[in-house]
Amino acid sequence: EVHLVESGGGLVQPGRSLRLSCTASGFKFADATINWVRQAPGRGLEWVGFIRNKAFGGATEYAASVKGRFTISRDDSKSIAYLQMNSLKTADTAVFYCTRDNDEWGKGTTVTVSS
Amino acid sequence: QAVVTQEPSLTVSPGGTVTLTCGSSTGAVTYGHYPYWIQQKPGQAPRTLISDTTNKHSWTPARFSGSLVGGKAALTLSGAQPEDEAVYYCLLSSWMFGGGTNLTVL
Numbered sequence: 167e168v169h170l171v172e173s174g175g176g177l178v179q180p181g182r183s184l185r186l187s188c189t190a191s192g193f194k195f196a197d198a199t200i201n202w203v204r205q206a207p208g209r210g211l212e213w214v215g216f217i218r219n220k221a222f223g224g225a226t227e228y229a230a231s232v233k234g235r236f237t238i239s240r241d242d243s244k245s246i247a248y249l250q251m252n253s254l255k256t257a258d259t260a261v262f263y264c265t266r267d268n269d270e271w272g273k274g275t276t277v278t279v280s281s
Numbered sequence: 282q283a284v285v286t287q288e289p290s291l292t293v294s295p296g297g298t299v300t301l302t303c304g305s306s307t308g309a310v311t312y313g314h315y316p317y318w319i320q321q322k323p324g325q326a327p328r329t330l331i332s333d334t335t336n337k338h339s340w341t342p343a344r345f346s347g348s349l350v351g352g353k354a355a356l357t358l359s360g361a362q363p364e365d366e367a368v369y370y371c372l373l374s375s376w377m378f379g380g381g382t383n384l385t386v387l
Contacts, residue, residue: 199375201375201376203327203378210368210370210378210379210380210381211319211321211327211370211372211378211381212378213372213375213376213377213378216375216376227376229376263326263327265329268317268329268332268372268375269329269332269338270329271326271327271328271329272326273326274326
């Protein structure tokens with residue numbers, strides 16, 4: 167059974183950094199594209215970015231709203247994907263989800279950016 | 282950048298049939314957009330019902346189906362149940378989400 171668990175969320179001040187993790191099990195992690203999607207309070211889903219598998223060079227793409235501030239990486243040996251978030255803004259407050267190829271979703275981790 | 286359009290809200294009677302649509306501001310939605318349909322119930326994480334236009338997952342109730350209709354992606358619910366009340370999001374090209382359709386079963 168595919169299982170995705172996000173962790174690392176919490177309360178952080180504007181301008182600071184946070185790293186989220188997406189720990190996977192139940193499938194061949196190295197073959198998957200991992201997406202990060204977020205949902206601000208009371209709002210819809212917003213794609214954040216993805217990282218492809220090694221066959222596609224581990225390429226990454228990001229939404230314009232986070233490009234240059236967020237970085238996605240992966241450790242296939244540990245079946246973990248990371249979302250490094252720098253220069254956080256209050257507008258980044260959201261529940262962050264990771265997905266496997268947009269087919270399966272984790273339960274999310276909450277990030278609150280506030281002073 | 283394309284805008285993905287969905288009906289903001291729809292209502293269906295229990296046992297009834299309803300079709301949700303997903304359009305693109307740049308033109309017709311095609312199989313090449315690999316449309317996804319994602320269900321989110323209040324307080325829960327999203328769950329993908331349909332991938333790549335028509336493909337169901339093991340957890341997708343048989344009453345849901347995906348298609349292309351009139352230049353849009355479509356999600357048809359036949360025989361609505363109270364538990365189908367949720368927000369349904371369309372996803373195109375793996376990164377463009379629609380604003381969601383709030384489906385009420387009433």
